[in-house]
Amino acid sequence: EAEVAQSPRYKITEKSQAVAFWCDPISGHATLYWYRQILGQGPELLVQFQDESVVDDSQLPKDRFSAERLKGVDSTLKIQPAELGDSAMYLCASSFGRAQSVSTDTQYFGPGTRLTVL
Amino acid sequence: AQKVTQAQTEISVVEKEDVTLDCVYETRDTTYYLFWYKQPPSGELVFLIRRNSFDEQNEISGRYSWNFQKSTSSFNFTITASQVVDSAVYFCALSGYSTLTFGKGTMLLVSP
Numbered sequence: 001e002a003e004v005a006q007s008p009r010y011k012i013t014e015k016s017q018a019v020a021f022w023c024d025p026i027s028g029h030a031t032l033y034w035y036r037q038i039l040g041q042g043p044e045l046l047v048q049f050q051d052e053s054v055v056d057d058s059q060l061p062k063d064r065f066s067a068e069r070l071k072g073v074d075s076t077l078k079i080q081p082a083e084l085g086d087s088a089m090y091l092c093a094s095s096f097g098r099a100q101s102v103s104t105d106t107q108y109f110g111p112g113t114r115l116t117v118l
Numbered sequence: 119a120q121k122v123t124q125a126q127t128e129i130s131v132v133e134k135e136d137v138t139l140d141c142v143y144e145t146r147d148t149t150y151y152l153f154w155y156k157q158p159p160s161g162e163l164v165f166l167i168r169r170n171s172f173d174e175q176n177e178i179s180g181r182y183s184w185n186f187q188k189s190t191s192s193f194n195f196t197i198t199a200s201q202v203v204d205s206a207v208y209f210c211a212l213s214g215y216s217t218l219t220f221g222k223g224t225m226l227l228v229s230p
Contacts, residue, residue, distance in 0.1 A: 033218075040222070040223075041222055041223075042122075042209050042211070042219075042220025042221055042222050042223055043163070043209075043220050044220075045217045045218070048217070056217065089161055091161075091163065093163075104149075104151045104170070104213060106153070106165055106168050107165075107218060108165060109155070109162055109163035109164075109165075110162065111160065111161055111162040112161040112162060114161065
């Protein structure tokens, strides 16, 4: 069964350091999402890609966060510098569709990266 | 703006009990989709069901059933004869013409 892959599963870092997370979506899925989930809350969208293009990054703190999906397949999310408040689960998801069907497509999630900033 | 409310923060039941997780939503979109996801302690969100706004038929899948009532903007989830493996956080989510919006989740604890 096809799955979304993420690495690392856990990351501990000190504040002001740089961290990077990697995601490989389900093969053939055009749309890739990065979410942040704070303990006790539901996931919140950080950035959405359709192929290699950013569709929505309105909630991405662009002063410290960056995301790329250069070849329209796998993706990297970076935080530099990390702050204490960035401690959370970072989830990657993918869905098959493009364009108008995107918001109605089922999103399939990876196992997440649990980030702890000390 | 769309909103999903899961008023039950935590529910505890004993194995074999039936349990219903509530979900109430708000949206101005005329076409929208509702989802339920399960998040076990391992952290991965597991897709359970998708329902569109034009299909109010209830759905049953094994021990799981869903009751969609557009009149009350609710999409409730029932687990029949709960099992310890059902212990997880369950999220209701909504998408229309904007991004997928999640509720805060309901933690279900099933004890033997």
